[in-house]
Amino acid sequence: MTELPKNFDPAAIESRWYAHWEDNGLFRPERPDAEPFTIVNPPPNVTGSLHIGHALDNTLQDIVVRYERLRGKDALWVVGTDHAGIATQMVVERQMEARQDRRTNYSREQFVDKVWAWKAESGGAITRQLRRLGCSMDWSREQFTMDPHFSTAVVKTFVELHKRGLLYRDKRLVNWDPHFRSAISDLEVETKETQGGFWHFRYPLADGVRLADGADHIVVATTRPETMLADMAVAVNADDPRYEAVIGKEILQPITGRRFKIVADEHADPELGSGAVKITPGHDFNDFEVGKRAGFKAGDMLNMFDADANVVQTADGLIPDRFVGLHRFRKDGVDGARELVVAEMKTLGLLVPHVSKDKDGEPHEADFEPRTIQTPFGDRSGVVIEPWLTDQWYVDAAKLAVAPMQAVRDGRIEIVPKTWEKTFFNWMENIQPWCVSRQLWWGHQIPAWFDEDGNSYVAETQEKAQALAGNISLTRDPDVLDTWFSSALWPFGTLGWPEQSDLLAKHYPNDLLISGFDILFFWDARMAMMGQEFMGDVPWKKLYLHGLVRAADGQKMSKSKGNVVDPLGLIDRFGADALRFFMAAMESQGRDVKMDEKRVEGYRNFATKLWNAARFLQANGVGASTSREPPHAITPVNRWIIAETVATVQAVDTAMAELRFDAGANAIYHFVWDQFCDWYIELSKGSMDDETRAVAGWAFDQILVMLHPFMPFITEELWNLTGERERELIVSDWPVALYEVDSAAQAEIDWLIRLVSAIRTARTELNVPPGAKMKAVACDASDETRQRLDRQGAALARLARIESLSFGEDVAGGAAQIVVDEATFVLPLEGVIDIAAEKARLAKALGAAQKERDSLGGRLSNPSFVEKAKPEAVAKAREDHAEKVAEADRLAAALDRLG
Incomplete structure (x- = not known):
């Protein structure tokens, strides 16, 4: 066991652990006989850089992949980039313009060579940034939509669609960009x-x-x-x-x-x-x-x-x-x-x-x-788009849309949240022909050749086109294919199709696609069309659509508004784990995520809390667990934390099955912060025997495993510093979710927590000095309560600062009364506080809170205010009113305790 540093420093561990995982092939360990789990990332533009939407999208994917990997599956997360025809050509042309050069000074082949040179030198910055986020992708199989094998798939798709009468040339209106022509x-x-x-x-x-x-x-x-x-x-x-x-x-x-x-x-x-x-x-x-x-x-x-x-x-x-x-x-x-x-x-x-x-x-x-x-x-040229009548290549999207719609109807594709189904059907049922040709030089050149009369010949190669045309002169179509055409093949083209391989057979269809709702039709629906047309099956079994990341005030982020948030900057300040956990905790199905740096900072504090808990355990001789199964335990507090741990595993499992990332994150957060750190560690202080060390080590290990998909870096670091391990956490085993719960132990510790919390609340509300010890008298206590007090008396004395506990009836003079279940606990206040002064203080504070509560209530009951005020002003008034209602209730209860 290595002694933990005093302070948690994310930057020091992130790059080190990521390099270790990647260099040792741990993102896809050798598991030939394991059940497959497959997900593909929406390929970002090769020109791109990590923005906050990428951070959300890829964090959610990584959580799922790490979870399934821990469950022992052959988890393949396909990674790659899109050649991004128009965006990439624009980048290279702008660089040329800066040197007083231009594309038309070169042949097509020469210009394309320049783009490939740019790609080799500067392209793919985003893939390095995805590593900083902690994305556990299979980089050994990184894909690019212009790779030779992928280009073969694109050409075959075009030719086959043409043969099947699903792709044709037509004169129609298109969105024409006069800048890019x-x-x-x-x-x-x-x-x-x-x-x-x-x-x-x-x-x-x-x-x-x-x-x-x-x-x-x-x-x-x-x-x-x-x-x-x-x-x-x-x-x-x-x-x-x-x-x-x-x-x-x-x-x-x-x-x-x-x-x-x-x-x-x-x-x-x-x-x-x-x-x-x-x-x-x-x-x-x-x-x-x-x-x-x-x-x-x-x-x-x-x-x-x-x-x-x-x-x-x-x-x-x-x-x-x-x-x-x-x-x-x-x-x-x-x-x-x-x-x-x-x-x-x-x-x-x-x-x-x-x-x-x-x-x-x-x-x-x-x-x-x-x-x-x-x-x-x-969006890139900044010029007004001209509807322009021109000859282009089109895909008969209406015919290709039939099979995906049926797959959604019969449940072979599950859309989550289900509310998106209506939008999906509305668009697919009214779908227009898909224009797939672009007048660019960078991209997949269309495999079609024209004779002098304008007749077209579609084939994989010029030789095959010439054979179709006979002994006449042919000229190749100079256009390239829409980037979305090639990326529509992503779920199977990345697995080697059209070659029929074991990889393709095992990992198609994919299990899940996570995507922003904004590309539901441009990418998701087209993958569904191509997958069913060429593979005869859906491309993925489940489609999860998340919302947008918005500014704190709910506005859409844009450079012009100056409200864009840089995720790399947040990682520099708070660490990747904190940003990832924020994304998960805020991702509620069907809703946009509002950016809140304070929440990100709060999750950095959560990581620090975990680090300090590990240091406490280490200082008390707690090390790594030797078993996935819970240790044998006798004491109620240990049986309680085992049950709470297993309940949290079950809650996270349920959340992941339902793709409720927020529920999963919040379940583990509250268990770690509340049950384990705030109560179990406190209850264990002073009684750290062998049983407790074994249980604490086991429970902490389960925390590290459960938390790993959300916060991979700190959990891997603590896993390896807190004991000797057979393997890294990333390829460890998911916790066992079965345990015979000791309901009596759970009930006893829950009772103790409620009692201590109520006494602490009363002390705070009555201004009892923090260091003052108090007497307590238990009235009307049942035999069960007396037995619990006998077993938990020492913990109660330490946590609630009770110097003596007796059983009796009402106590004369001023006292605070606390009811927990059937018993009333009386805390005499004579000599502890000035009761008269405290009554006066509470009464004054109660009057002020009630006055503010009623004033805010009056505003909210005024239709003129509710209807005419800005929505944010009304929301703030409601929030303030609820706060004052709660404050008045607390003060009234405190005053009642004084009698």
């Missing part, structure tokens, strides 16, 4: 509120047609005037009497001269604006659907922008030359298409000005009505 996913679009406006324009009716009120035009409102250069219709509601007579008639677009029809569509809301909506199907997702319903084929829809969002000529050639080449918005001091369209419509007298009143009540005209607009931005 690529389609991006919905997840990469960040919607922000911007100050924009509604412009109202008169669109002349053609051929002398007029509305019912005699007007020769229809007024339309738009937030995007520039796109009118590609208008193809005006939509009105079929039930709108204002436009009933002109449905099917034509509009004459004033700038382009284009003629197009007025169509009936439910998208037009009679109650919104004029009830008429201009339809530009090539540049608006809603308009695209209206256009399809109106009979426009995607290939016939007009596209007025190039990849840089500059105006180009449309297929019908009707955009005036003066617009061609302009950017969509004002740029570098030069008016764009928007400004020129507005100016020309105004010159033509077709702009309907917005009239408002100034501060003096005078009418004021403006070109547009100011509005706050929900505007889509690229």
Whole structure:
């Protein structure tokens, strides 16, 4: 046994133990015949760094993996990183720009080589940071989505989906990022509120047609005037009497001269604006659907922008030359298409000005009505996203969604919390085709080749594509696949698929996936689709969705708000164990986690409490236990702590089975702090015989094992410093949860704790000096209570500072009375405190507490305050009121004790 240092220093032990575990292969010990347990980590971007969401997600995974490893399973936690196409390409291009260099100065192959060089030198910083958090991943099998074996799986998946008719090429609208000149996913679009406006324009009716009120035009409102250069219709509601007579008639677009029809569509809301909506199907997702319903084929829809969002000529050639080449918005001091369209419509007298009143009540005209607009931005580029009509590769997600939905319905996939099932079904039942192509250089290049006529040939290799095409020239599709396409294969691609290996057979399907709810559809659902399509089984049996980590005030963390918390900084200050325990204790199913550094600091204090308990035990000759089974014990206090230990094991087991991380953490926390440290150690002082040493050593060992999944570093350190061990704690055995509980011993120690606690409370409330010893008289005590007092008298005297105990009736003069079960314990106060002064003090304090209680109660009963005050103010008032109610009750009870 090595003597424990006086102070607990997390930094000194964390790196040392992590290196030991990893270097000795302890994250996946050799257990070929053990029951498998498999989990895969959501692969972080290779460009990423550990943020607070990663800390939560990976802490929960590590708790589960360490728990299952301690239960003897062949626990495999697959680890790896995602190549993160657009994010990685951006990082490398920015580095090049800093050197006055650019991607287009190189061939595709040369640029990709530069990305690989960056990855080798700087990529994967996050994997080093995951080690700091204590994540016990199988680093010997670390994966990367661009590894050769994984790339083989990606190509096979693309080709097979195409063969099965589940992947095809189509012309549709996509989220287009003009900065990256690529389609991006919905997840990469960040919607922000911007100050924009509604412009109202008169669109002349053609051929002398007029509305019912005699007007020769229809007024339309738009937030995007520039796109009118590609208008193809005006939509009105079929039930709108204002436009009933002109449905099917034509509009004459004033700038382009284009003629197009007025169509009936439910998208037009009679109650919104004029009830008429201009339809530009090539540049608006809603308009695209209206256009399809109106009979426009995607290939016939007009596209007025190039990849840089500059105006180009449309297929019908009707955009005036003066617009061609302009950017969509004002740029570098030069008016764009928007400004020129507005100016020309105004010159033509077709702009309907917005009239408002100034501060003096005078009418004021403006070109547009100011509005706050929900505007889509690229989350990395920061530019406005353009809905763009283009040819892309799509996966028939609707067909692939059928099997996962059935798996959830029949219980083969269990979603936890169950409340997420409704959201899952709603999205899957309304799923849209999945655009899987991206216009980048970094990523898995699409295995498709085109001939000169645009026909495509999909195959694993160019040779196979050439065989399909015959003796004609082919050019490979330059696009790459969406990053989510490759990561959808993660549960089986990381196990070697398409090769059929023993590893794949043993560890697929995975047992559990832990994921943030925000990627339920972008990753989780797509893994379910691919797993069932290619493996014929679900990718995991259980899906656990956790919430977000928010700032202390409940706001979402963001750099712009300045409220982002760095988990590495918290680890530096409080240790990884404290941060991990905070994450677990605060993770309540279905709720977001509010960041609270004080709580993290509190769990650092909890670790210190554990350390000091180990030092006390060591100083009293308590060492490592020699058995998982509880030692034989006779004394009630030892039989009690054995029962409490086993009950805690059972509570943690139940919590882990239900994935109630908070319940598991709080069960072990309260057992360690309250039962073991505050009571058992105190009750054992002065009576540390051989039995007690054996029981204390056994109970402390069980604590270390139970706590290890939550706080791996301090527990491993104490495990190895408190005795000779056959193996490290990380690969030890989970505690035995079976024990014949001695209910009589439990009841006796529970009674003693209640009695000591009540006496201590009374002493505090009555201002009895801490060092003063008191007499006690037990009234109406039963034979059982007398026997307990006989056995526990010494402990009661020491813990409650009782100098003598007798049995009798009421005591004359001032005294505190405490009722525990059937007995009343009287504590004479004459000569201990000034009873009259104490009564006066308590009465004054009680009056003040009651006054504050009633004042706060009055505020809370006032509907005006509850309804109009800020929610945080109401919550604070309720909290203060509850505190004052409890304080008044305590003071009243203390006053009653004085008689």
